[in-house]
Amino acid sequence: MPWxxxxxxxxLLCGFxxxxxEWGDPNGFHGTGYxxxxxxxxxxxxxxxxxxxxxxxxxxxxxxxIALLAGLLLWWLFRLTCRLFQRLKR
Numbered sequence: 001m002p003w004x005x006x007x008x009x010x011x012l013l014c015g016f017x018x019x020x021x022e023w024g025d026p027n028g029f030h031g032t033g034y035x036x037x038x039x040x041x042x043x044x045x046x047x048x049x050x051x052x053x054x055x056x057x058x059x060x061x062x063x064x065x066i067a068l069l070a071g072l073l074l075w076w077l078f079r080l081t082c083r084l085f086q087r088l089k090r
Contacts, residue, residue, distance in 0.1 A: 007071060011068050012064065012067070015064030015067030018034050019038050021033065027043055033059060033063055036059045038059050039052075040055065041053070
């Protein structure tokens with residue numbers, strides 16, 4: 001398997017995992033998803049039920065796309081660094 005395909009699959013899995021990252025205080029404002037939230041809740045003081053906030057559609061896809069773009073940038077920087085070291089060895 002070529003390394004670029006391995007890297008693509010790895011970044012794709014990281015994007016799916018980013019949708020499950022929990023943040024915030026469970027007794028207050030909290031949710032899941034990073035860097036874009038996929039769910040958000042707020043438990044007001046004295047309230048019995050948490051408030052659920054509406055999230056724009058396709059935020060799950062946005063997190064995966066950000067992970068793929070970050071992975072592409074890292075792959076490009078890695079390849080550029082390798083080429084520069086090869087030129088320096090000559």
